[in-house]
Amino acid sequence: MDSLVRTPAARPRRPREIDVEPLRRRLEETVDGEIRFDTGSRAAYARDGSNYRQVPIGVVVPYTLDAGVAAVAACRARDVPVLSRGGGTSLAGQCCNAAVVIDWSKHCGAVESVDVAGRRITVQAGAVLDAVNHVLEPEGLMVGPRPSSHPTCTIGGMIGNNSCGASAQAYGKMSESVLRLEILTYDGVRMWVGPTDDDEYARIQAAGGRPAQIYRQLRELRDETMELVRTRFPKLERRISGYNLDQLLPENGFNLARALVGSEGTLVTVLRAELAVVPRPAARSLAVLGFEDIFAAADAVPAVAGHRPLALEAMDDRMCRLARQERPDDPALRDLPEGRGWLLVQFGGDTAEEALERAHGLMRDVGQHATHTFLGDPAKEDELWRWREASLGVEAYPPEGWETYEGWSDAAVPPERLGTYLRDYEQLLRRHGYAESALYGHFGQGCVHGRLPLDLHTDDGIARYRAFAEEAADLVAAYGGSLSGEHGDGQALAELLPRMYGDEVVAAFGRFKAVFDPRNRMNPGKVVHPNRLDQDLAQRHFYPLEPRRKSFDYQRDHGRFGHAATRCVGIGKCRQHTFEGGVMCPSYRVTREEEHSTRGRARLLGEMVRGELIADGWRSAAVRDALDLCLACKGCRSECPVNVDMATYKAEFLAHHYRRRIRPREHYSMGWLPLWAALASAMPGPLNALAHTPGLARLAKAVAGVAAERELPRFAKERFTDWFKRRGPVRPGTRGKVVLWADTFTNNFDPHIGQAAVSVLEAAGFEVRVPPVALCCGLTWISTGQLGVARRVLARSVRALRPWAESGVPVVGLEPSCTAVFRADGPELLNTPDTRLLSERTLTLAELLESGAPDWRPASRGGEAVAQVHCHQSAIMGYDADRAVLDRFGIRTEVLDAGCCGLAGNFGFERGHYDVSVACAEESVWPAVRAAGPDQAILADGFSCRTQIAASRTGRQARHLAELLATSLSRPDRG
Structure with missing residues (x-):
């Protein structure tokens, strides 16, 4: 690595060179934390959720607040810029910089105290909002502001940005929640700040020193700019742009803590915060109002806001159309009231009846002007609210093919002028060719969101973006609004602040910064003395190192791996906690490491195809190491708001990385498992004995690259395909034929599952056929990046199954990961008509029973079960059909929302992965298995899931759905 890094200087902002080696040594000597100047870490932190890219000098992850203070001191000693970072979801560029990045989110997120009676808490800056609210929930309390990034954003980041969210309608901005802050200045002053009356000011002055100087300079600034602030600051709830100089005014108590809120890390480092918290509403209701268009919806906002809702949100028909294209059968979207613009109005109450009555009161008041629905339907209300929170991701990659970007996404104007403003804004969009932008946002406070179809790849496109931003800023200023109503100024808007405030106020902002x-x-370069809004754009050099040969087709990404690698928009949903459910991202949940999140890995892949910071391309060790702990669970494919598919990207990378090179031994052992299993079928008994003899087992695992702690699976005495041949003639059925596909795992390790499936299918009235030869989907070769072999293996299976598929015969898969290959990976790896046809014909057992035998009502013993859903099933096929079938059998099932089991195919067996694999299991599956009652069956369709559950040392063995259904049948019933 080049030891000289160029970073912006103060003024003029010319790059200056920093020798990083002395800096690194000083940090390592003085900071109790993780000191990272490696290429991978710098790549992972080079971007936030905005359009901007600035490669950091290095990254510090302090173990304690004191360690973070020491990190700032080390940077000060070398005169190096500092950037404090939380969740890294900022949309205006304030969380990327050519500085030393201090990531507080991994270790410095404790909730230090909760005062229930006083309704206040003290938290460290790195505390994630949802984690804080998780602590407060048993007390019936919560933090008031709740931005859509609540699973990831930190309290420090919310303070830096003055975050809002939909709940700001009722509870105000973050600044209204802040009581006191513990801050650190660049020159080393550490102190608590808050409201400052005359007595407190006198005490500070009497103590002397640098704090006294800071307060004295601030009072002088206040006195000299008092009338300017009172007359030039917009009277607006959502004024986020600029610094909060108004909080220094006497009428606001000379509140330094609230004056620092929203300063985006440009003034001080926030270490701790004392926050006011609010009661959690006991009940909620949602009224949805439909209007002729979004402008009419905006016109109605003042009347609706008069009913004092908890939240007052909006979305237009473009946003609704995009959401429906993504989920066409979603009842919450399907049953929206008639209209082309909607207001989502949420009320709270002490009882459900009170909340509902408040919604009905709104309807009585405005009902003649709007259509309405959703009163009293909690499931639909929650689903629609999730869609509103996911708007950024929904809008990012519309099916039409054009892409949208941040850059001008959250201006706010007085709510009573919102309708008129939006009509003028729509004309501005049309003049600049951005008319396809959706409009949505926090209309109750006049805040409008909407990503734009910008061209940030060419000089002409960037020039058009700049011209639009300047005109848009003038339009907002003319309406008495704020350039930012939530996302902050960062780099995207800071250059435009003079258009909103005028030069005198902006000069006062500069004086405020100079005090600290x-x-x-x-x-540097954010808010004050800003970088230009059209520099540092990440898209300006768009995937210049696109590979000539690719294995997957990347249809959603214009056939380009580079586009796929840069698909991530930085929302950071992959960084959420286990208690929030979902699948992604298992390794991040264990390590809390940015490079182990889907976002972090995507950033490294993006830097790889960019070819600057990561200059060794597909041979990159940094990218390989970041992908090493990716479990290829595919959770991101369905749960990421923009459907990043890291499992596919990892397979593509491994294919290029090891091209014409010796691979790790586990690629030859586990990657070629179908071949070894076929060979083992000739003498499974002796091989099982050898593989489980202590000394030989250790040797076998060492040779195969298997973790020493793992027990090797046992080969079955008789393969399922051999059993089916021996079974005799095919038994006819009344519902037609079905092909039961014997995947490698069912065929060679768990043939009893295939046998159980035959029993169930025949009981349901199907004629079961099994291919006479073993057919493999190629999964193990895909997961190890041996994609040439995978294509050949997959093609062979497609040819063998084609006659049945062409005849309309369903193909039933029993192993979820293998079934998912036929359904998704197969057509992307081998994009042929036959592969696509097989994808359409392939079903899970439950899907076949739901679609092919919906009237079959078997006599069943019923029972109870706890179900662990395989990650690939969650991502590709879903579990709705399984729930329905289990209900039909009278089996009361608790479906775990507990994430990945941690084994994930070959991952948990590989050397060096055991600790992470087990930690994943301890985060979720193993505690659920331990808590399961003796009468509850453990249900897990995935071979990996069953293997991991068996390793839990609970004595519990998981069963496949086919087994559970077969044993639940009290008598044969062919419908």
Whole structure:
């Protein structure tokens, strides 16, 4: 690595060279934390959720707050810029910089105290909002502001950004929640700040020193700019742009804590916060109003807001159309009231009846002007609210093919002028060719969101973006609004602040910064002395190192791996906690490491195809190491708001990385498992004995690259295909034929599952056929990046199954990961008509019973079960059919929302992965298995899931759905 890094200086902002080696040594000597100057870490932190890219000098992950203070001191000693970072979801560029990034989110997120009676808490800056609310929930309390990034954003980041969210309608911005802050200045002053009356000011002055100087300079600034602030600051709830100089005014208590909120890390480092918290509403209701268009919806906002809702949101028909294209059968979207613009109005109450009555009161008031629905339907209300929170992701990659970007996404104007403003704004969009932008946002406070179809790849496109931004800023200023109503100024808007405030106020902002950071070392180039809005754009050099040969077709990404690698928009949903459910991202949940999140890995892949920071392309060790702990669970494919598919990208990378090179031994052992299993079928008994003799087992695992702690699976005495041949003639059925596909795992390790499936299918009235030869989907070769072999193996299976598929015969898969290959990976790897046809014909056992035998009502023993859903099933096929079939059998089932089991095919067997694999299981599956009652069956269709559950040392063995259904049948019933 080049030891010289160029970073912006104070003024003029010319790059200056920093020798990083002395800096690195000083940090390592003085900071109790993780000191990272490696290429991978710098790549992972080079971007936030915005359009901007600035490669950091290095990254520090402190173990304690004191360690973070020491990190700032080390940077000060070398006169190096500092950027404090939380969840890294900022949309205006304030969380990327050519500085030393201090990531507080991994270790410095404790909730230190909760005062229930006083309704206040003290938290460290790195605390994630949802984690804080998880602690507060048993007390019936919560933090008031709740931005859509609540699973990932940190309290420190919310303070830096003055975050809002939909709940700000009732509870205000983050600044209204802040009581006191513990701050650190670049020059080393550490102190608590808050409201400052005359007595407190006198005490500070009497103590003397740098704090006294800071307060004295602030009072002088306040006195000299008081009338300017009172007359030039918009009277607006959602004024986020600029600094909160108004909080220094006497009428606001000279509140330094609230004056620092929204300063985006450009003034001080926030270490701790004391926050006011609010009661959690006991009950909620949602009224949805439909209007002729989004402008009419905006016109109605003042009347609706008069009913004092908890939240007052909006979305237009474009946003609704995009959401329906993504989920066409979603009842929440399907049953929206008639209209082309909607207001989502949420009420709270002490009882469900009270909340519902408040919604009905709104309907009585505005019902003649709007259509309405959703009163009293909690499931639909929650689903529609999730869609509203996911709007950014929904809009990012519309099916039409054009892409949308941040850049101008959250201006706010007085709500009473919102309708008129939106009509003018729509005309501005049309003049610049951006008319396809959706409109949505927090209309109750006049805040409008909407990504734009910008061209940020060409000089002409970037020039058009700049011209639009300047005109849009003038339009907002003319309406008495704020350039930012939520996302902050960062780099995207800071250059435009004079158009909103005028030069005198912006000069006062500069003076405010100089009080705390006279050398411009705190997050330079943002808010004050800003970088241009059209520099540092990540899209300007778009995947220049696109590979000539690719294995997958990347249809959603214009056939380009580079486009797929840069698909991530930085929302960071992959960084959520286990208690929030979902699948992604298992390794991040264990390590809490940015490079182990889907977003972090995507950033490294994006840097790889960019070819600057990561200059060794597909041979990159940094990218390989970041992908090493990816379980290829495919959770991101369905749960990521923009459907990043890291499992596919990992397979593609491994294919290129090891091309014409010796691979790790586990690629030859586990990657070629179908071949070894076929050979083992000749003498399974002796091989099982050898593989489980202590000394020989250790040797076998070492040779195969298997973790020493793992027990090797046992080969079955008789393969399922051999059993089916021996079974005799095919038994006719009344519902037609079905092909039961014997995947490698069912055929060679768990043939009893195939036998159980035959029993169930025949009981349901199907004529079961089994291919006479073993057919493999190629999964193990795909997961190890041996994609040439995978294509050949897959093609062979497609040819063998084609006659049945062409005849309309369903193909039933029993192993979810293998079934998912036929359904999804197969057509992407081998894009032929036959592969696509097989994808359409392939069903899970439950899907076949639901679609092919919906009237079959078997006599069943019923029972109870706890179900662990395989990650690939969750991502590709879903579990709705399984729930329905289990209900039909009278089996009361608790479906775990507990994430990945941690084994994930070959991952948990590989050397070096055991600890992470087991930690994943301890995060979710194993505690659920331990808690399961003795009468509850453990249900797991995935071979990996069953293997991991067996390793839990609970004595519990998981069963496949086919087994559970077969044993639940009290008598044969052919419908």
